[in-house]
Amino acid sequence: MSEPAAATAADQPSPGTEEAPRRKRRGGKIAATTALLVVATGGAAAAGLGLGGGSSADEPHDALPPRTAEVTRQTLTDSRSEDAELGYGSTITATGNLSGTLTELPAAGRKITRGQALYEVDEHPVTLMYGSVPAYRVLRTGTEGTDVKQLEKNLKALGYTGFAVDDEYTDSTAAAVEEWQKDRGLEETGTVEPGQVVFTSGPVRVDTLVAAKGDRTGPNQKVLSYTGTTKVVTVELDTTDQRLAEQGRKVTATLPDDTKVDGRIAQVSTIIEAGSGEQDEAKTKVEVVVALDGAKAQKAADKYALAAVHVDFTAGRRKNVLTVPVAALLALEEGGFGVEVVKGSTTSYVPVTTGLFAGGRVEVSGDGVTEGTKVGMPE
Structure with missing residues (x-):
């Protein structure tokens, strides 16, 4: 795992939260504090720079710092490698709505697509369809709403015709439903009960069975849990590293055989981990789900059911910028940051504007700061 990156000036500890060693520069009137910064974002500009108390940036001082470092020009990258888990992502529990006996259940690991039975109650299939609105009410002639349009989209995708795909449940919709019910071996009522259909965002993979064949089921009774059908990578980050988890950002995942595949941050959520004992407090974590983009990435990941992998995040990159070690920054008494230029x-003290912090270095700019300039460093 790569070294944690340093933080932006905006995120430095406030007074009283983390004590920073103070040093008063020799022969000058400027009280300075060594900047101890922990990177949380891609960069920040220090504001309000000034050299009050009668000092100026060009005022010379006789005593030299204990050591120096050079200002370098480079590409600065705020990156991090994190341990992660390859799998199918979060599980969702399917609960029953029909009262009866479970007469058929799928095997764990089976993939189920639109129009197929997720399970059966009293030998009647509970059909999987795609959509974001749960089946929460009876759909019949005269019903209107987004759930009606969702049902009609599925009927059309399954090959049924003769109705308009809109938010109105018409007699034509009911006729198509009757035809669908006939094909599924259901009573041809032309209405859809909530328990007859389960809507999911797409194809599903059965993860675990909560109930067994022959068990009684009914409203709110857990039947099984499922996931998506594509491989994803799940990462848990500390809240201080949340800057890495920007939805849509591209990342790279390294599989157990060292194959590198492209990924994209698809979901970011905050989770709370309960403490393991009375003395352990609950911890807040950031859960990141990384989608593996493209057929090539999915094929490479298909070799593994569950596996430990690594994910490389890049929170920021700045090309061809001037940088100094973070330890060279001085927090000026009048506000902002500066460096001690040695000639x-x-x-002399020179105010600087800071940019990206990464790998123990920070992007700087300011009058009198050029490539090769020597700056003072603490002991």
Whole structure:
């Protein structure tokens, strides 16, 4: 795992939260604090820079710092490699709505698509369809709403015709439903009961069976749990690393055989992990779900059911910028940051604007700061 990156100036500890060693520069009137920063974002500009108290950026000082470092020009990348788990993502529980006996259940690991039975109650199939609105009411002639349109989209995708795909449940919709019910071996009522259909976002993979064949089921009774059918990578981050988890950002995942595949942050959520004992407090984590993009990535991941992998995040990148070690920054008494520029046997304080922090270095800009400039460093 790569070294944690440093933080932006905006996220430095506030007074009283983390003590920073103070040093007063020799021969000058500027009280400075060594900046101890923990990176949380891609970069920040320090504001309000000034050299009050009669000092100026060009005022020379006789005493030299204990050591120096050079200002370098480079590409600065705020990146992090994190342990992760390859799998199918979060599980969702399917609960029953029909009262009866479970007469057929799928095997764990089976993939089920639109129009197929998720399970059977009293030998009647509970059909999987695609949509975001749960089946929460009876759909019949005269019903209107987005759930009606959702049902009609599925009927059309399954090959049924003769109705308009809109939010109105008409006699034509009822006729198509009767035809669908006939094909499924259901009573041809022309209405759809909530328990006859389960809507999911897409194809599903059965994860675990909560109930067994022959069990009684009914409203709110758990039947099985399922996931999506494509491989995803799940990462847990500390809240201080949340800057890495920007939805839509591209990442790279390294599989157990060292194959690298492209990924994209598809979902970011906050979770709370309960403490393991009375003394352990609950911890807040950021859960990141990474989608593996493309057939090539999915094929490479299909070799593994569950596996430990690594994910490389890049929160920010700045090309061809001037950088100094983070330890070279001085928090100026009047606000903002500066560096101690060393020229021969004299030094002077120069205000700088900070940019990206990463890998122990920080992007800087300001008058008198150029490539090769020597800056003071603490002991």
